Amino acid sequence: MKVLVSDNLAATGVEILEKESGMEVDVKTGLPKEELIKIIPAYDGLIVRSATKVVAEIIDAADNLKVIGRAGIGVDNIDLSAAGKKGIVVMNAPEGNIITTAEHTMALLMSMSRNIPQARSALKNKKWAPKEFMGVELFEKTLGIIGLGRIGSIVAERARAFHMKIVVFDPYISQERAEKLGVELVELKYLLERADFLTLHTPGLSGKALLGKEEFQQMKPGVRIVNCARGSLIDDAALIAAIQSKIVAGAALDVYHKEPLDLDSPLLQVDEIICTPHLGASTGEAQEKVAIAICDQIIDYLKYGNVRNAVNVPSIDAETLVKIKPYLVLGEDLGNFIFQLVDGPVTRVEIQYNGEVSTMNVEPVTIAILKGLFNRSLEGINMVNAPFIAKERGIEVQESKSNEVREYTSTVQVQVASKNVTRQVTGSIFGNGDSRIVQFDDYNMEAVLSKNMLVLQNMDVPGVIGNLGNILGKNNLNIAGFHLGRHTEEGKAVAIINIDSPPTTETLRDLRNAPNILSVHSVTL
Numbered sequence: 001m002k003v004l005v006s007d008n009l010a011a012t013g014v015e016i017l018e019k020e021s022g023m024e025v026d027v028k029t030g031l032p033k034e035e036l037i038k039i040i041p042a043y044d045g046l047i048v049r050s051a052t053k054v055v056a057e058i059i060d061a062a063d064n065l066k067v068i069g070r071a072g073i074g075v076d077n078i079d080l081s082a083a084g085k086k087g088i089v090v091m092n093a094p095e096g097n098i099i100t101t102a103e104h105t106m107a108l109l110m111s112m113s114r115n116i117p118q119a120r121s122a123l124k125n126k127k128w129a130p131k132e133f134m135g136v137e138l139f140e141k142t143l144g145i146i147g148l149g150r151i152g153s154i155v156a157e158r159a160r161a162f163h164m165k166i167v168v169f170d171p172y173i174s175q176e177r178a179e180k181l182g183v184e185l186v187e188l189k190y191l192l193e194r195a196d197f198l199t200l201h202t203p204g205l206s207g208k209a210l211l212g213k214e215e216f217q218q219m220k221p222g223v224r225i226v227n228c229a230r231g232s233l234i235d236d237a238a239l240i241a242a243i244q245s246k247i248v249a250g251a252a253l254d255v256y257h258k259e260p261l262d263l264d265s266p267l268l269q270v271d272e273i274i275c276t277p278h279l280g281a282s283t284g285e286a287q288e289k290v291a292i293a294i295c296d297q298i299i300d301y302l303k304y305g306n307v308r309n310a311v312n313v314p315s316i317d318a319e320t321l322v323k324i325k326p327y328l329v330l331g332e333d334l335g336n337f338i339f340q341l342v343d344g345p346v347t348r349v350e351i352q353y354n355g356e357v358s359t360m361n362v363e364p365v366t367i368a369i370l371k372g373l374f375n376r377s378l379e380g381i382n383m384v385n386a387p388f389i390a391k392e393r394g395i396e397v398q399e400s401k402s403n404e405v406r407e408y409t410s411t412v413q414v415q416v417a418s419k420n421v422t423r424q425v426t427g428s429i430f431g432n433g434d435s436r437i438v439q440f441d442d443y444n445m446e447a448v449l450s451k452n453m454l455v456l457q458n459m460d461v462p463g464v465i466g467n468l469g470n471i472l473g474k475n476n477l478n479i480a481g482f483h484l485g486r487h488t489e490e491g492k493a494v495a496i497i498n499i500d501s502p503p504t505t506e507t508l509r510d511l512r513n514a515p516n517i518l519s520v521h522s523v524t525l
Contacts (some may be wrong), residue, residue, distance in 0.1 A: 001302045002042060006031055007049035010073055013257075013291025020299050022299060037061045045298045048078070049069060050259075056082040063164045067301050069294040072281055073097055074230075076204065080312050085392070087385040090312045091297050094150065096289030101280040102154035105199055105228045108252035108274060109159075112224050113138055113197075115250075117274050136224075138162040144195030146210070147202030147229070148173045148183065152224060156183050159400075167191050192218040197226070204230035211235065218243035221520045225249045228280045231256035234266060243272050254280050299399075313384045324360055327412065330427045330435040331365040333449045333525055335372025337437070338425045340523045342457060344418035348374060350397045357410035358401035366399055369414055376524075442496055443485030447496040450480065453523040454503065459516040460486045460493040467514055472499065475507040492518065 002018055005027045017025040028039070033055065040046070040062045047069045048054060054068060059082040068078055069091040083090050111117055114135035122129055145152050148170040156166050166183040169191045170474045178185040186194070192215060202210070211225070212235040225248060227234055236257065242248040252274040253267065259278060267273050281287070293309075300306045307315050316324065338345070351369060353362050370386040378389065390397055413426040426439035427449070437447040440455075458464050465482070472479060481498035503511075503522050511520045 001044045002026070002300060003045035003047060003242070004028060004043045005047045006036065006052045006054050007071070008051075009047060009049065010288045010291035011048075012288050013295040016292060017299070020303075022303065023299060026430050028107060033058065033223045033294070037055055040065065045069065045302055047294055047298065050074070050077055052077065053175045054078040054083075059083055059088065060087050062086065062088065067091060067298060069093075069298045071096075071287075071290040074244050075311050076230075081388070083384075084312045084388040085103035085385055087380055087382045089310050089384050091294065091301070091307075091309050092311055093290040093293035093297070094309060095289075096293050097281040097286050098150045098154060099236070100283040100286035101228055102151050102158065104254060104276075104280045105151070105155050105201075106158050107225055108226045108254065108276070109138070109143075109197060109199065109224075110226065112226065112250045112252040118271060128244060131229070137408045138164055138197070140165065141196040142167060142194050144169070144191040144198040145183070145186055146170070146188070146191070146198070146200050148181070149179070149201060151228075152199075152201035153181060155201065156181055159383075162196075167194055171419075176268040187455040188215075189218060193220055193246075195220060195223055197224050199226040200233050202229055202233065204232040209233060209238075211238070211256055213238040213241070216247055219247055221247055222249045223247070224252075226252045228234070228254045231259070236265075239273075240266055240270055243270055248272075250274070252276075254278055293359040307441075314361065314367065316361075316364055317335040320361065324364060326429045326433050326435070327357055327360070327362075327365045327410075328368045330412060330429060330449075331368035331414075332372035332375070333435055334412060334425050334427045334437075335369040336375050337372075337415055337449065337453075337523055338416045339373045339376060341521050342416050342418050342421055345393070346382060346395055346416055348398070348415075348417040349373065350398045350415040350417075351400070352413040353399075353405065353410075354413070355405045355408065355410040357412060358403050361397070365412065366397070369412075370397070373416070411438060413439075437483075437496065440485065442497065443487070443494045445483050445485035445494070445496065448481050448498055449525060451525050452499045452502050453525075454495075454497040454511070455501060455521045455523055456495045456511070457518040458495065460491055461516055461520065464514075464516050466493075468495070468497070468511070468517075471507070471510045471514060472497075474505065475510065477501060477503060477507060 001023050003025045008029055008128040036058055040058055044064055045067045049071050056079045065088050067089045073092055073094045075090060078090055080090055100284055115133040119133040141164055143164045143166050145156055145168045148168045159166055160182060168183045169184050169188045200384050210233045216238055239251060250272045254276045267275055297308045298322055309315055351366055367386050369384050370390050371381055371383055374381045374389055411426050411428045415424040424441055425437055427435055430436055430437045435449045478500040480500055483496045486493035502524060510518055
């Protein structure tokens, strides 16, 4: 396995790759896009920081690439859509930078409150003017935190040590968690009205900035703002206008719309704004942590298939994998099975999880079902690109859960529709871990899923099964299992027959021409 490191990475991480058996690593930093496009086909893995822009052209050329690792949190420099369509896993290392970014936030908060950079600059210019740099205390001031994730939570913890009152806007945080962290959950409008200091810890937004002209007008006069998250969260022109109109007393920025920051940027002309060159993760400890983490993850994926901290496919830890693995197999088999029984392009997929499985993280199972649907029609399908392909083809995917337990502890029901027909199959996991079909369309049965199967619909009259046996025997096909389902006597019935080898065209013709046989499909898993 070959891995390319295209940005500066802590030596500890590179050493981990070099010492791993079966891994070969090249460190080539500062490559132009054209050179990277030339060499990327030779690599199975790519590790970057923020300098390398992994654009669609690079990904298109990466014929053997299986994983891209970002030594840090943000993946803005990686085209996730192109990677997803290509089936490439994109991972980050979110834990390594959280402490250092939270500490940088606190450093900017304190520097801004006491005008430290401005006072230092004045002294450097031989000016002693303490009265010009009157500051404010943090004690008993209200800190507004937008985004209470890993970094926001640490900032809240540190701010409490300064006896600050903390209000938080985060629509994904429960009241219970807020109480545990000692913060008050409020709507954004009320946070803006109350905050003396404001800090941002949320992902970047597409389109309109989170803080623009309207939001600045809602703020408490004299507010001070810190941004160590994403430059796109703040409208720069609106921020400068808010400082000029005395709504905002100061700002401290570590991130920008475009990096590196233009040294002629208006932000650098405003004395009330402190700017640092994206130092949030710039500590020796943090760089070593993210390097070790991403290299371990790359090895774990390339050698053992374990997915950790992926941003374009569900991550599954070892403990969860043990519980959910049988359902991943079942899901892929059900998707593969039902696809071979549907005529015409698939337009809709509905998945229903019932019983104990509904309490698990079923997102990977849903993806496994989609993978099974596409297995026979597309090359290179995997757990990464299956959802992208479904979306690209306009396939509507619906997922629902119910904890109601009926005859089976857990079931997974897959309904697939095309313009011509709708088919449905329900599966379950039995005690020994075997996947079985427990319902096909509206026929109840227990059928083993095997490599080669025949699915027949017939009239439920005497002699049908015997005739089927004769035809299969004449064509030298051995029956491994025979599973029947019917509604009423002498009505329609279905049969799923496990056979030891795939049927020939002649066998299928003989079966379809047999009396009382309504349809015959060959299914291969």
